[in-house]
Amino acid sequence: MSFLTRLLNLRPREAPPVLAGLALFFLLFTGYFMLRPVRETMGVAGGVDNLQWLFTGTFVSTLLVLPLFGWLASRVARRRILPYAYGFFIANLLLFAALFLGQPENPWLARTFYIWLSVFNLVAISLAWSVLADVFSTAQAKRLFGMMAGGASLGGLVGPSAGILLVAPLQHSGLLALAALLLAGSIGAAIWLYRWRDRNPLAQHERPAEEERHVSLGGNPFDGAVEVARTPFLMGIALFVVLLASVSTFLYFEQAELVAERFPDPVQQTQVFGLIDMVVQALAIFTQVFLTGRIAQRLGIGVLLVAVPLVIAVGFVWLALAPTFAIFVVIMVARRFGEYALVRPGREMLYTVVSPQQKFKAKNFIDTVVYRGGDAISGWLKRALDLLAELPGLAMFIGAGIALTWAGTGFALGRAQQRREAENVMAEAKAEKGALT
Known part of the structure; x- marks a missing residue:
């Protein structure tokens, strides 16, 4: 066991919470990735030329959801935000399952589900990371977040496999019901993590913050947006997310066009x-x-935060010069693999040096409204560039420029996080010295 803990870079008593974090992400992502191919199929069914409307509808829906989440975060204890939100999503999934059972070919139901899953995706994943940022310290996050993100990748591996095998016998309605059951398991993992932290508190001077997990954050539903607007560090994260969303959207549109062309069924x-x-x-x-x-x-x-954007910038140029399906698949896999393995854990580590209010409200605003806003804007931009038939590679060269800007923003955020962490360590040292005297 000691060899395994050294291999995994674990400290004493960290194996159980790491397994709980793995389970939280595994169950969440298994359900989501089981449904993701269903969403993509429904997006293509509505017409590739209409994807920008679905992106815009998703952004508008995200704006409507933001005050609801803000209200919940302001009214219930931090440790109960995820169970309440996920419980609401479970009810939604069961409702969609019943509707698809009765109207499997309804195009408006398909579009509604596409938008719903796109909103659910960001809110649910953002909230899971908020729980981890709330439970673990910065030092623990650096060692453990990547490992726990492995649960997301494992779920992302099992989910599509389950979808491929089960979509024929269960149909789409059965997949939705199964995803609801998996999401309920994620609630149990999050509850266990908070109870583990109760039994294993951090240092003495950090305990007041731990006790605050039993009370609500207070404030109003729009505090997240205000926190981002007045905090340069959070503004930097927001810019990073917009650039990430823009790169993802450019590649997503290319994926839809190439897949629709090569695989009509x-x-x-x-x-x-x-x-x-x-x-x-x-x-x-x-x-x-x-x-x-x-x-x-x-x-x-x-x-x-920097490595993947640099690779994607090269990939965009490559795709502009040789726009084939095989090359696109290589770039798409590199982008998504890099995001899951490097960018997303690194981005979530940034939130360990901010306040609880910012970990939940501001983070959710960035991960949902800012991300989907970037989606919507870049979706229309990509559509406009595609209409310039005489310049087919223009979108890819612009994507390369966006990716380079994304890399520069990531570099600046890494430096800012180091400064904040050093300031927090100094503050903790002063607090410990004061407690001793």
Whole structure:
């Protein structure tokens, strides 16, 4: 066991919470990735030329959801935000399952589900990371977040496989009901993590913050947006997310066009999307479990945030010069593998040096409204560039420029996080000295 803990870079009594974090993400992502190919198929069914409308609808829906989440976060204890939110999502999934059972070919139901899953995706994943940022210290996050993100990749591997195998016998309605059951399991894992932290508190001067987990954050539903607007560090994270969303959207539109052209059958489309998901997650697991934490510890969070954007910038140029399906798949896999294994854990580590209000409210605002806003704007931009038929590679060259800006923003955030962490360590040292005297 000691060899295994050294191999995984664990400290005493950290194995159980790491397993709980793995379970939280595994169950959440298994359900989501089981449904993701269904969403992509429904997006293609509505017409590739209409994708920008679905992105805009998703952004508008996210704006409507923001005050609801803000109200919940302001009224209930931090440790109960995830169970309440996930419980609401479970009810939604069961309702969609019943509707698809009765109207499987309804195009408006398909579009509604596409938008709903796109909103659910960001809110649910953001909230899971908020719980981890609330439970673990910054030092623990650097070592453990990548490993726990491995649960997301494992779920991303199992989910598409389950979708491919079960979509024929269960149909879409059965997959939704199964996803609801998995989401209920995620609630149990989050509750266990908070109870573990209760039994294993942090240092004495940090305990008041731990006790605050039993009370609500207070404030109003729009505090998240206000926190972002007045905090340069959070503004930097917001810019990073907009650039990430823009790169993802450019590649997503290319994916929809190329898949619709090569695979006209909806069942084949679902299987292709699922296969891409499986390859991405398989590549990500090893990196998350064995490398991400060590990279963050030894080279800093900035390396996690910069490496992938630089690779994607090269990929965009390559795709502009040789726009084939095989090359696109290589770039798409590299982008998503890098995001899951490096960018996402690094981005979430940034939130360990901010206040609880910012970990939940501001983080949710950035991960939902800001992200989907970037989606909507870049979706229309990509559509406009595609209409310039005489310049087919223009969108890819612009994407390369966005990716380079994304890399520069990641570098600046890594430096800012280091400064904040050093300030927090100094403050903790002063607090300990004061307690001793």
